[in-house]
Amino acid sequence: MFHPALISHLLVDYPLKHLWQRDDSFDWRTANGKAIGVDIVTTYSDHCYTDSGLPHVEGCYSIGTAEKRRVFCPDRHARSTQLPMMINALASKPAATVSLTHRRNWMSFQLKTNPALVAGQRYYMFFNLASGGISASGRHVVRLHVESAYAKDVRIGVRRNAPFGRLVEETVFKP
Secondary structure, eight states, rough: OOOOEEEEEEEEEEOOGGGGGGGEEEEOOOOTTOEEEEEEEEHHHHHHEEETTSOTTTTTEEEESTTTOEEEOOOHHHHTTTTHHHHHHHHHHSSSSEEEETTSSSSEEESSOOSSTTTOOOEEEEEEEEEEOOTTTTTTTEEEEHHHHHHHSSSSOOEEEEEEHHHHHHTTTTO
């Protein structure tokens, strides 16, 4: 998804360049001991900075139709600046654990953000992965799409935990 460099919401401009496509990479040793190189291509949904539960008022930034409208959320936007760092942390430490939710997407979370979370909240990032084939240099390309991200004080139910690198391995070698 392409995001504009800047949006205007209630006469205030907000940058979105931090949610433009970005690339990270890491090396991983598979379960059978094979070393592989991985290039991650990350994209972000507008759900990272909009909310379907907010009212549409004159001058607000919104997307979608009247039946399915999402309105810009300053709190989600402020925390979304940390999403590239969260992806980079997974690439830097691919043994970090991610969790499969009951909605069949993966998640990671942070306990501290800027702006600060309310006591007991976590900042959740929900994403999915898809294989993008093999690059000209022989590295595995993985497309990571951040579907949504928000603060929540309820723990999300999980079906399974796995190291991020293992999840990538399963994605690129999926039968």
